[in-house]
Amino acid sequence: MLLFLDSMKYAKVDLHVHFDGSLDLKWQYERAKLRNVISADCSYDEYAYQMYRNDYPSREERMKRFDIPLAVLQTKEDLYDGIYDMLRYLNDLGLVYAEIRFAPQLHCLNGLSQYEVVESLCEGMRKANEDFMIRSNLICCLMHKGDSARCNHQENVETIEVTKHFLGKGVVALDLAGYENNCSFEEYGYLFEMAKEYKIPYTIHCGEMGKGEHVPLAIQMGASRLGHGVQCVQNDAWVQEVIETQIPLEVCVSSNCYDNKDFKGHPIHILLKMGAKVTINSDNMNFIQTNVVKEYELLAELGITDEVLKQCMLNAIECAFCDEETREWIYEQVCW
Numbered sequence: 629m630l631l632f633l634d635s636m637k638y639a640k641v642d643l644h645v646h647f648d649g650s651l652d653l654k655w656q657y658e659r660a661k662l663r664n665v666i667s668a669d670c671s672y673d674e675y676a677y678q679m680y681r682n683d684y685p686s687r688e689e690r691m692k693r694f695d696i697p698l699a700v701l702q703t704k705e706d707l708y709d710g711i712y713d714m715l716r717y718l719n720d721l722g723l724v725y726a727e728i729r730f731a732p733q734l735h736c737l738n739g740l741s742q743y744e745v746v747e748s749l750c751e752g753m754r755k756a757n758e759d760f761m762i763r764s765n766l767i768c769c770l771m772h773k774g775d776s777a778r779c780n781h782q783e784n785v786e787t788i789e790v791t792k793h794f795l796g797k798g799v800v801a802l803d804l805a806g807y808e809n810n811c812s813f814e815e816y817g818y819l820f821e822m823a824k825e826y827k828i829p830y831t832i833h834c835g836e837m838g839k840g841e842h843v844p845l846a847i848q849m850g851a852s853r854l855g856h857g858v859q860c861v862q863n864d865a866w867v868q869e870v871i872e873t874q875i876p877l878e879v880c881v882s883s884n885c886y887d888n889k890d891f892k893g894h895p896i897h898i899l900l901k902m903g904a905k906v907t908i909n910s911d912n913m914n915f916i917q918t919n920v921v922k923e924y925e926l927l928a929e930l931g932i933t934d935e936v937l938k939q940c941m942l943n944a945i946e947c948a949f950c951d952e953e954t955r956e957w958i959y960e961q962v963c964w
């Protein structure tokens with residue numbers, strides 16, 4: 629019980645949580661029925677099975693699970709309600725701040741423009757920020773798609789333009805998400821040159837499960853934070869760069885250990901020991917069946933001390949993409 633209270637004390641912020649992978653299961657099942665995304669006779673258990681089945685032949689294949697909630701999140705109303713419901717949940721969990729990420733281009737299957745997608749999410753989030761104590765911001769993801777950055781060049785450029793429009797009005801940064809080993813990582817560099825010109829800060833998914841060499845590449849591309857980044861441990865020079873630059877890592881332990889459950893073997897232990905700037909996050913609350921509170925509990929159980937967990941929390945507040953007034957407010961809420 630004491631462990632639970634201790635970890636609750638620090639679990640106030642989540643900087644890496646995906647909208648589509650984090651929706652409440654019951655909420656999305658009901659919406660999927662309402663929108664005829666699933667057949668009328670599909671039971672809740674069948675829907676849950678499709679979501680949680682773990683017999684995909686590869687990690688790439690497993691990412692197709694995202695198609696299920698994404699099929700629901702294609703109207704202004706469902707985007708608005710979905711983010712509102714997610715923030716209600718995070719607020720109930722005791723979080724005071726969250727940065728929720730999503731790829732606008734994945735919500736345009738039924739004719740919405742990326743602009744309308746972001747606008748609807750901003751509106752739902754604004755209402756939640758008014759109704760609940762939690763404050764939040766959005767991160768727009770560019771996507772890896774196909775075997776070349778050319779495959780969705782147009783969609784990614786549009787995401788940057790839309791992010792520029794909503795920057796400081798609900799959106800705080802860009803990201804690059806999707807299956808990172810599909811094609812040459814460097815191909816996406818030109819998109820971040822554009823982001824730099826527009827003065828949009830960004831984090832980049834890299835070194836999650838596959839190639840650790842993406843970590844120094846993402847640092848070179850000018851990322852302010854790294855989504856995961858933990859595979860830098862594959863090479864001493866890459867770890868050294870992470871330590872020397874003190875680039876914040878958005879670490880999501882349960883998500884990385886989804887297949888092997890080897891929590892003790894996760895690189896977070898080495899990274900903390902070596903002095904990397906670690907933050908603790910949930911990634912996909914629904915798919916992984918976790919949340920940031922559970923992540924802190926897990927790490928406490930693995931023997932990471934309260935002092936270190938507190939530092940991870942402070943790191944998250946320090947490197948959040950929010951404005952300074954919000955950052956001050958978050959510090960005030962976090963009492964130990």
Ligand SMILES: [Zn+2]
Binds near residue numbers: 646855911
């Ligand atoms: Zn992620």
